[in-house]
Amino acid sequence: MIKLNFEKTGGLIPAIVQDYKSGEVLMMAYMNPEAWNATLSTGTATYYSRSRQTLWVKGETSGHLQLVKEIRIDCDNDTVLLKVEQLGDAACHTGHRSCFHKKVKNGSVTIVGKPVVDPQEVYKK
Secondary structure: OOOOOOHHHOOOEEEEEEEOOOOOEEEEEEEOHHHHHHHHHHOEOEEEEOOOOEEEEOOOOOOOOEEEEEEEEOOOOOOEEEEEEEOOOOOOOOOOOOOOOEEEEOOEEEEOOOOOOOHHHHOOO
16 A cells, blocks of 8 residues: 655645656656545545646647656655656746756746646646
């Protein structure tokens, strides 16, 4: 039985998401016990949206689902690493491949790369 320590971190644990082939870090999100169980049962990455206060299946709106290929748990059982197959080109809601597209150098921030999809088209409401 897998027992994660949700209590230690106030009910939410960080989930670091990495492309399972390239190793590129795509994003970081949070999971509550329901999101964790949904991810385990479906094989599709499910998170807890702090802003919406609800479960969030990554890619449900955009079609850019994350199929879980491997899960790792840290030594304290309070952080998970999901190695995923990223369907579609973008993991970030800004249209970038990775949410980590801002680089800090000499005290300033620059954007690395260009969006691979138009978020206005992907997230039509």
